[in-house]
Amino acid sequence: MKANKKYHLRPIAAAVVTAAFFAFQMYIALVKQFPPMLQSPLHLVFALTLVYIYFPADYNYRKKVRKAAESRGEAPDPLVMNRRTWTNWLDLPAFVGIAFLLWYVITQNERLTDYVVGISDVYIMDYVCMIITIFLLLLAVYRTLGGMLTGFIIVFIVFAWTSPYLPGILYTKPKSSLLKFLNQFTAGMTMTESGVFGTPLFTSASTLFYFMVFGAFFSTIGGGQLLIDMGMKLSNKSSGGPAKAAVLSSGLMGMISGSAVANVATTGVMTIPMMKKIGYRPEEAGAVEAVASTGGQIMPPIMGVGAFIMAEMLGVNYMKIAAAAIIPAAAYYFAVFVLVDRIAAKRAANVDSNVDASIQVDRKVLPRLYLLIPAVLLVAWIIRGASLMRAGMIGIFTCLGCDVVNYFINKENFIDLKGLGTCCLDGARQAASIAIPTAACGIIINVVTGQTSLATNLSNLISALGTSNLFLALAIAMVGCMILGMALPTVAAYLVGTILFVPCIRPILLAGGMADFTANLCANMFVFYYGIMAQITPPVCVASYTAAGIADADAMKTGMKGFTFAMVGFLVPFVFVYNPAILLQGTVIQIVVATAQLALGTYFLAVTVAGFFKHNLNAFERIVLFAAAICLVAPETISSIMGIGLGAVILTLSTIRRKKNTQKVAE
Numbered sequence: 001m002k003a004n005k006k007y008h009l010r011p012i013a014a015a016v017v018t019a020a021f022f023a024f025q026m027y028i029a030l031v032k033q034f035p036p037m038l039q040s041p042l043h044l045v046f047a048l049t050l051v052y053i054y055f056p057a058d059y060n061y062r063k064k065v066r067k068a069a070e071s072r073g074e075a076p077d078p079l080v081m082n083r084r085t086w087t088n089w090l091d092l093p094a095f096v097g098i099a100f101l102l103w104y105v106i107t108q109n110e111r112l113t114d115y116v117v118g119i120s121d122v123y124i125m126d127y128v129c130m131i132i133t134i135f136l137l138l139l140a141v142y143r144t145l146g147g148m149l150t151g152f153i154i155v156f157i158v159f160a161w162t163s164p165y166l167p168g169i170l171y172t173k174p175k176s177s178l179l180k181f182l183n184q185f186t187a188g189m190t191m192t193e194s195g196v197f198g199t200p201l202f203t204s205a206s207t208l209f210y211f212m213v214f215g216a217f218f219s220t221i222g223g224g225q226l227l228i229d230m231g232m233k234l235s236n237k238s239s240g241g242p243a244k245a246a247v248l249s250s251g252l253m254g255m256i257s258g259s260a261v262a263n264v265a266t267t268g269v270m271t272i273p274m275m276k277k278i279g280y281r282p283e284e285a286g287a288v289e290a291v292a293s294t295g296g297q298i299m300p301p302i303m304g305v306g307a308f309i310m311a312e313m314l315g316v317n318y319m320k321i322a323a324a325a326i327i328p329a330a331a332y333y334f335a336v337f338v339l340v341d342r343i344a345a346k347r348a349a350n351v352d353s354n355v356d357a358s359i360q361v362d363r364k365v366l367p368r369l370y371l372l373i374p375a376v377l378l379v380a381w382i383i384r385g386a387s388l389m390r391a392g393m394i395g396i397f398t399c400l401g402c403d404v405v406n407y408f409i410n411k412e413n414f415i416d417l418k419g420l421g422t423c424c425l426d427g428a429r430q431a432a433s434i435a436i437p438t439a440a441c442g443i444i445i446n447v448v449t450g451q452t453s454l455a456t457n458l459s460n461l462i463s464a465l466g467t468s469n470l471f472l473a474l475a476i477a478m479v480g481c482m483i484l485g486m487a488l489p490t491v492a493a494y495l496v497g498t499i500l501f502v503p504c505i506r507p508i509l510l511a512g513g514m515a516d517f518t519a520n521l522c523a524n525m526f527v528f529y530y531g532i533m534a535q536i537t538p539p540v541c542v543a544s545y546t547a548a549g550i551a552d553a554d555a556m557k558t559g560m561k562g563f564t565f566a567m568v569g570f571l572v573p574f575v576f577v578y579n580p581a582i583l584l585q586g587t588v589i590q591i592v593v594a595t596a597q598l599a600l601g602t603y604f605l606a607v608t609v610a611g612f613f614k615h616n617l618n619a620f621e622r623i624v625l626f627a628a629a630i631c632l633v634a635p636e637t638i639s640s641i642m643g644i645g646l647g648a649v650i651l652t653l654s655t656i657r658r659k660k661n662t663q664k665v666a667e
Contacts, residue, residue: 485534
């Protein structure tokens with residue numbers, strides 16, 4: 001019985017901490033907010049506590065026991081799961097450290113709020129807090145996200161201390177004394193809003209928490225399934241219906257979740273088998289789902305969580321970011337939709353006519369449309385100019401109201417109090433998993449901008465290379481962001497990319513005559529896009545690997561297919577940097593013309609990748625059509641006219657050849 005009681009201790013602790021976490025977040029949402037230097041640290045304390053509860057020191061041991069039991073078709077034995085190992089004791093110092101951090105931020109809040117770097121004193125307790133906070137964060141990052149991001153942060157910490165001894169752009173002028181640098185490092189990391197407790201973590205506390213919880217509630221009450229069913233209904237009986245269902249369902253679901261892997265896991269289990277059923281190869285089916293799901297992070301109104309941080313860092317209303325992303329996101333999904341349509345047409349001749357390609361959606365959609373009310377109200381309040389915190393709260397409370405309606409008219413989706421409690425646990429766990437990397441990235445941001453001169457040196461270098469060649473500067477930034485996106489979670493990749501590359505791109509755009517806000521928006525969106533596209537870029541393409549697992553396909557082949565299918569996603573960032581009208585930065589005529597050019601260029605590019613229009617395109621035709629697409633997205637009138645002409649010729653020839661082949665078959 002003792003073992004069983006111990007086994008249930010973690011769930012009880014998780015429930016208690018989650019309740020306290022929710023109470024804290026509800027207080028700052030419904031009553032009043034705390035000062036940033038209290039609100040952000042308290043948010044981090046709760047997140048750290050949940051992480052150490054859900055990912056204990058013996059987590060790997062428990063995982064092995066669970067997998068071994070599942071392989072035997074059995075439930076894990078609580079006695080074995082709770083067997084005490086020496087690693088159990090490692091969590092005790094961590095919880096003591098969290099308690100110290102809680103005591104520190106509460107008792108020292110007044111001093112920290114008024115702290116001035118270089119003038120106010122730094123005490124021994126400040127050093128201790130800095131060391132404990134960084135250690136707890138690094139360990140939490142390692143347990144939740146693995147060694148890649150952990151090692152990345154450690155490299156930057158080491159760099160901060162060794163930069164005065166490094167050559168080239170890595171060099172930073174040394175401080176007058178080691179003590180002075182230690183004081184600066186401590187103050188920057190945990191005593192001001194420029195490090196761990198900076199803007200990213202504050203955004204997590206004031207915005208992201210509520211959207212994570214909203215997403216959990218919305219999916220639990222049946223809203224997520226409704227979006228999937230709508231996508232399937234809309235694409236039923238069309239050519240390549242299951243593939244189009246994947247595109248539509250993942251796009252609709254992505255508006256709410258903003259997570260590529262979550263979208264693949266949710267919609268892919270239904271759409272991938274259906275795509276395989278009508279003739280798609282496993283790697284093609286997996287690639288389509290991965291590409292469609294990844295687009296959810298660039299799809300307004302909610303997009304990925306990085307977009308909320310972008311709004312905070314630019315100091316603008318989030319709707320400006322969401323509005324700017326509409327045309328690029330539409331181009332992305334339009335390209336994927338055309339692609340799957342052409343692939344379906346290409347494979348139609350090879351598919352057994354007796355194969356049932358229709359999509360069965362057993363439950364009716366219309367009686368469940370009320371489940372969309374939370375999402376509609378959330379978007380409406382954002383458009384009205386309400387704070388993201390308030391909009392998120394309205395969405396959460398509306399979800400609860402819809403759950404009450406479920407009890408009377410749709411009991412299948414009704415969630416009782418126990419289910420709502422589980423939903424709260426899931427939402428809090430997701431929020432904690434976002435708070436940890438955002439806080440950890442504060443370390444990197446402070447090293448790059450506060451402790452060293454790396455950002456300035458890198459900006460000067462790229463500016464020197466790209467002053468007369470913007471494309472070169474963008475290419476350097478693209479490669480850097482892609483590498484970051486492969487190694488780091490999307491939020492972390494965006495934050496680091498913003499610090500390293502936005503200061504490099506922005507001056508070049510300003511020198512070219514672009515307005516300040518437009519230059520900022522283009523540079524930030526450029527970095528944001530490529531951090532996301534890395535999710536489907538080999539060799540580290542998590543979304544593609546997840547889809548490959550569902551499709552029972554080769555992971556690398558699926559990754560390469562996804563990379564090819566998402567070609568438009570890699571092209572669009574260059575388009576809106578050269579032509580900001582794509583981001584709604586221009587006159588109505590400029591926006592309409594730019595959108596039309598992008599749509600036509602996107603169509604040509606999708607047909608090129610599919611290799612089929614009315615017939616199979618040969619290599620020469622695909623090269624010409626690809627050139628037409630590039631000409632169309634270039635910001636020059638002459639190149640656009642050339643692109644339209646080249647594309648029209650290839651598509652016309654394809655149509656004529658199809659008619660001739662049809663006549664021959666008829667004869």
